[in-house]
Amino acid sequence: MMISRAAMSRLPEYLKYLKSVEESGALNISATTISKALGYGEVQVRKDLASVSGTGRPRTGYVTSELKGQIESILCPEREIEAVIVGAGKLGRALLGYEGFSEYGISVVTAFDQNPKKRGEDVNGIGKNVRHMSEMKDYCREHNVKIGILTVPASAAQSVCDTMTECGIEAILNFAHVRLKVPDGVTVENENLALSLAMLAGGEEKV
Amino acid sequence: MMISRAAMSRLPEYLKYLKSVEESGALNISATTISKALGYGEVQVRKDLASVSGTGRPRTGYVTSELKGQIESILCPEREIEAVIVGAGKLGRALLGYEGFSEYGISVVTAFDQNPKKRGEDVNGIGKNVRHMSEMKDYCREHNVKIGILTVPASAAQSVCDTMTECGIEAILNFAHVRLKVPDGVTVENENLALSLAMLAGGEEKV
Numbered sequence: 001m002m003i004s005r006a007a008m009s010r011l012p013e014y015l016k017y018l019k020s021v022e023e024s025g026a027l028n029i030s031a032t033t034i035s036k037a038l039g040y041g042e043v044q045v046r047k048d049l050a051s052v053s054g055t056g057r058p059r060t061g062y063v064t065s066e067l068k069g070q071i072e073s074i075l076c077p078e079r080e081i082e083a084v085i086v087g088a089g090k091l092g093r094a095l096l097g098y099e100g101f102s103e104y105g106i107s108v109v110t111a112f113d114q115n116p117k118k119r120g121e122d123v124n125g126i127g128k129n130v131r132h133m134s135e136m137k138d139y140c141r142e143h144n145v146k147i148g149i150l151t152v153p154a155s156a157a158q159s160v161c162d163t164m165t166e167c168g169i170e171a172i173l174n175f176a177h178v179r180l181k182v183p184d185g186v187t188v189e190n191e192n193l194a195l196s197l198a199m200l201a202g203g204e205e206k207v
Numbered sequence: 208m209m210i211s212r213a214a215m216s217r218l219p220e221y222l223k224y225l226k227s228v229e230e231s232g233a234l235n236i237s238a239t240t241i242s243k244a245l246g247y248g249e250v251q252v253r254k255d256l257a258s259v260s261g262t263g264r265p266r267t268g269y270v271t272s273e274l275k276g277q278i279e280s281i282l283c284p285e286r287e288i289e290a291v292i293v294g295a296g297k298l299g300r301a302l303l304g305y306e307g308f309s310e311y312g313i314s315v316v317t318a319f320d321q322n323p324k325k326r327g328e329d330v331n332g333i334g335k336n337v338r339h340m341s342e343m344k345d346y347c348r349e350h351n352v353k354i355g356i357l358t359v360p361a362s363a364a365q366s367v368c369d370t371m372t373e374c375g376i377e378a379i380l381n382f383a384h385v386r387l388k389v390p391d392g393v394t395v396e397n398e399n400l401a402l403s404l405a406m407l408a409g410g411e412e413k414v
Contacts, residue, residue: 003409005402005406008402008405008406008409009397009399009402074409081408083404083408089301090297090300090301090304091298091301091305093297093301094296094297094298094300094301095400097297098298098400098401099361099384100384100399100400100401101401101404103401104401104402104404104405104408105408106401106404106405106408147404147407147408149404154306171407171408172407173403173404173407177306177307187407189403189404189406189407190216191400191403192216192307193302193305193307193398194305194307194308194310194311194313195212195215195216195311196380196396196398197290197308197311197313197354197356197380197396198215198311198313199212199215199396200354200378200379200380200394200396201288201290201311201312201313201354201378202210202215202281
């Protein structure tokens with residue numbers, strides 16, 4: 001099923017709303033009602049829901065519990081997906097405490113850093129201690145971690161990336177400002193924090 | 208002109224490459240050559256360049272200096288765009304030192320925080336001192352700042368957002384996990400750091 005990034009960004013809100021609708025006892029819900037309740041355009045809501053559940057029935061719309069279930073199956077995997085951060089600098093530490101991951105069933109469980117001084121530090125006071133880079137291989141194998149967030153400086157990124165793939169990591173979210181070379185079967189998603197600001201700064205000319 | 212987010216993300220690389228091509232003395236450059244040099248698909252390169260410069264000429268392709276100039280006009284505004292950060296927590300501090308903004312002609316000049324203890328702190332040792340929130344209005348007016356990056360906790364976001372628009376900020380990049388209400392004429396772009404990871408975690412099912 002093809003779900004766009006934009007639709008994905010709205011799914012947690014749909015889910016929250018559908019839960020409240022279900023509690024109120026409404027068995028069916030139309031795209032129009034959802035659109036009005038959340039303040040999104042109707043075309044956008046129809047498109048989002050179509051990618052999750054197909055089109056609603058004429059007049060009645062969607063079966064509330066069904067639609068809720070379909071969104072839950074995307075957002076709430078049976079077992080939380082564990083991800084690790086590699087590089088406990090400012091950004092890595094910020095991400096370790098970022099509250100938005102749980103909405104997508106992802107738990108960022110720990111951060112690795114090569115600086116031995118950071119070892120054991122409980123960055124946000126929530127028990128997610130920083131571990132030394134040398135512990136990464138054992139940790140990832142033991143916890144079957146397949147996803148890593150790379151937040152080291154650009155100069156170190158490729159070598160750290162190599163270590164990550166050696167540890168069995170198959171998907172890397174790359175915050176370093178450099179293109180990474182990875183073995184076949186490993187996926188890289190480059191996160192460019194400047195991009196949204198550039199689009200915003202460009203205003204009408206660019207968007 | 209419509210330039211997609213994806214194309215925007217590649218423009219700095221095209222520019223860098225075109226500069227090297229120009230230095231080598233090649234007056235013309237084809238999309239095929241660019242595609243091979245940078246390792247991007249040819250269709251993608253053609254699409255990116257079409258949004259910046261129209262289609263190249265049959266056989267000769269683009270005039271190197273022209274194409275370079277067109278990309279520069281997007282990435283390098285005559286005067287650097289100044290942006291401020293509001294909220295000098297972990298994420299705000301990380302963004303204050305983030306190196307990717309300059310590629311898009313954006314300079315993040317300072318960060319504001321309501322904690323008086325942070326006042327004057329030179330977070331990254333690069334002279335971008337944290338200022339107190341009470342200084343924001345005067346600073347933004349004096350420097351004609353129109354762009355703000357909001358990195359306060361969700362609970363404080365709307366009230367801080369109100370202050371930002373009162374300070375004359377017209378475009379807000381929102382990292383807080385909450386939808387903001389803004390006056391007409393103010394643009395908000397919501398940055399969801401969990402989204403890329405969610406797309407990556409979803410793998411083949413979702414993308």
